[in-house]
Amino acid sequence: MKIAIHKSSWGFSPEWINYCEKNSIPYKIVNCYDTDIISQLEDCEVLFWHHHHSDAKDVLFAKGLLFALEQTGKKVFPEFNSNWHFDDKVGQKYLLEAIDAPLVKSFVFYEKKDAMAWIEKTSFPKVFKLRGGAGSANVKLIRSKSQAHNIVNKAFGKGFPAYDKWNDLKEQYLRFTQGKLNRIEALKSIRRVFVSTRFAKTVGNQKGYVYFQEFIPNNDSDIRVITIGEKAFAIKRMTRPNDFRASGGGVIKFEKELIDERCVTIAFETSKKLNASVVAYDFVFDSENKPLIVEINYGFAHQPYYNCPGYWDKNLNWHEGKFNQVEWILEEYLK
Numbered sequence: 001m002k003i004a005i006h007k008s009s010w011g012f013s014p015e016w017i018n019y020c021e022k023n024s025i026p027y028k029i030v031n032c033y034d035t036d037i038i039s040q041l042e043d044c045e046v047l048f049w050h051h052h053h054s055d056a057k058d059v060l061f062a063k064g065l066l067f068a069l070e071q072t073g074k075k076v077f078p079e080f081n082s083n084w085h086f087d088d089k090v091g092q093k094y095l096l097e098a099i100d101a102p103l104v105k106s107f108v109f110y111e112k113k114d115a116m117a118w119i120e121k122t123s124f125p126k127v128f129k130l131r132g133g134a135g136s137a138n139v140k141l142i143r144s145k146s147q148a149h150n151i152v153n154k155a156f157g158k159g160f161p162a163y164d165k166w167n168d169l170k171e172q173y174l175r176f177t178q179g180k181l182n183r184i185e186a187l188k189s190i191r192r193v194f195v196s197t198r199f200a201k202t203v204g205n206q207k208g209y210v211y212f213q214e215f216i217p218n219n220d221s222d223i224r225v226i227t228i229g230e231k232a233f234a235i236k237r238m239t240r241p242n243d244f245r246a247s248g249g250g251v252i253k254f255e256k257e258l259i260d261e262r263c264v265t266i267a268f269e270t271s272k273k274l275n276a277s278v279v280a281y282d283f284v285f286d287s288e289n290k291p292l293i294v295e296i297n298y299g300f301a302h303q304p305y306y307n308c309p310g311y312w313d314k315n316l317n318w319h320e321g322k323f324n325q326v327e328w329i330l331e332e333y334l335k
């Protein structure tokens with residue numbers, strides 16, 4: 001089986017290429033942005049493309065290309081079931097409700113009057129999210145009715161930029177307090193306050209809908225579980241100081257004892273229902289200590305997970321020892 005790998009300098013691609021080299025697996029490097037990509041892939045049975053939610057070019061057509069190939073019988077990563085809802089929390093709401101997965105109660109409105117009527121009868125705080133974004137960038141706590149009114153007016157007015165420059169600056173400050181500030185990134189972030197990103201310009205403002213979730217209080221962390229086929233691994237991400245948001249906060253714990261195995265069970269069960277090869281789940285715990293899913297993803301920044309001390313199999317047996325989860329993705333496809 002000949003495989004094609006879309007080359008990029010970041011993400012899974014360099015690991016996949018290394019793996020093929022190490023194991024003498026025939027592969028071909030491709031550039032999915034080439035207009036003749038379909039004919040370039042004629043001699044390949046599988047395409048691997050770790051596409052990114054905030055790469056302007058990827059967002060324009062990665063899903064379209066992958067779905068087109070899959071429809072004609074090629075294998076692709078990520079496949080449709082892992083991919084269609086990527087970076088789309090609105091799509092995930094319907095999907096997870098439809099399979100009866102334990103999603104945090106979520107609300108979406110497409111008419112301003114419906115959103116305003118809901119605000120009158122609901123309680124606060126709630127969590128407001130854009131359908132896309134990562135690292136908590138587009139996730140905010142809405143403490144009051146009047147704050148919610150402002151959000152709804154904006155959602156059905158000029159909308160929200162897909163890239164939040166002020167949040168980005170705050171994140172750089174957080175890195176500074178953690179002693180992890182990368183000078184170049186800090187300067188780039190300051191520049192982005194004045195010069196919008198290609199991504200933000202390409203995708204335009206998010207508007208015409210508004211998405212809220214119940215706020216699940218008193219979580220000092222979230223639990224992220226990733227399933228790849230019949231294996232799962234997990235981390236505990238601590239929230240930022242004085243903030244309810246964990247993802248992107250930079251403080252991660254890896255000890256097995258810190259992971260509630262009910263999350264692993266839910267992750268396996270849900271991935272099975274979704275029939276999806278790779279799914280990352282973020283969990284928080286409600287007042288009765290019940291784990292609830294906040295969102296799902298196929299793609300993830302993989303480096304931190306090299307620190308995981310082991311993984312679970314589908315029977316919840318623990319396998320101690322380091323592993324390379326990016327290689328697992330390839331292995332799943334080459335089985």
Ligand SMILES: Nc1ncnc2c1ncn2[C@@H]1O[C@H](COP(=O)(O)OP(=O)(O)OP(=O)(O)O)[C@@H](O)[C@H]1O
Nearest residue numbers: 133134135136137213214215216222245246247295
């Ligand atoms: N409904 C909620 N109640 C309480 N905390 C929440 C809720 N939703 C999200 N959080 C917290 O906010 C963080 C960011 O939320 P979410 O995972 O939805 O956003 P994201 O930016 O897509 O994250 P990621 O980088 O994991 O893709 C979570 O890691 C969790 O700690």
Ligand SMILES: [Mg+2]
Nearest residue numbers: 247282294295
């Ligand atoms: Mg998340």
